[in-house]
Amino acid sequence: MTITIPGVDAKKGMEPYEGDEDRYFIALQSYADNAPDVLNKLRSPSAETLGGYASAMGDIIKACSAIGAEELRQAAVKLEALAKAGNVAGVEAGNGAFLKQADTLVGDVNTWLNRNRS
Numbered sequence: 001m002t003i004t005i006p007g008v009d010a011k012k013g014m015e016p017y018e019g020d021e022d023r024y025f026i027a028l029q030s031y032a033d034n035a036p037d038v039l040n041k042l043r044s045p046s047a048e049t050l051g052g053y054a055s056a057m058g059d060i061i062k063a064c065s066a067i068g069a070e071e072l073r074q075a076a077v078k079l080e081a082l083a084k085a086g087n088v089a090g091v092e093a094g095n096g097a098f099l100k101q102a103d104t105l106v107g108d109v110n111t112w113l114n115r116n117r118s
Contacts, residue, residue, distance in 0.1 A: 005112045013068025027066045032109045045091045054083035
């Protein structure tokens with residue numbers, strides 16, 4: 001099966017699963033099921049919430065790695081570093097674009113899953 005999801009390198013995503021499409025499919029489903037709740041924790045960053053923001057961003061980084069979403073993972077790494085450094089302005093400046101990209105990816109993964117469920 002050809003896995004074509006914008007923002008996802010399925011070949012790279014399948015590497016940890018040794019090319020097992022069924023295991024990769026489970027990872028995609030897990031991402032689609034869990035990412036929205038984690039993303040909701042990132043919607044209102046503030047000085048008081050930067051620790052939780054950085055932790056949630058770490059979860060997104062792991063999830064992106066699990067499916068091969070490298071561009072989003074790199075954006076998350078940058079925002080996580082800004083949060084850990086206490087840079088509220090930097091987080092606020094990049095967060096909107098990140099969330100838009102992340103929400104789009106969740107939608108694209110769901111669309112692909114819905115078309116390819118057996």
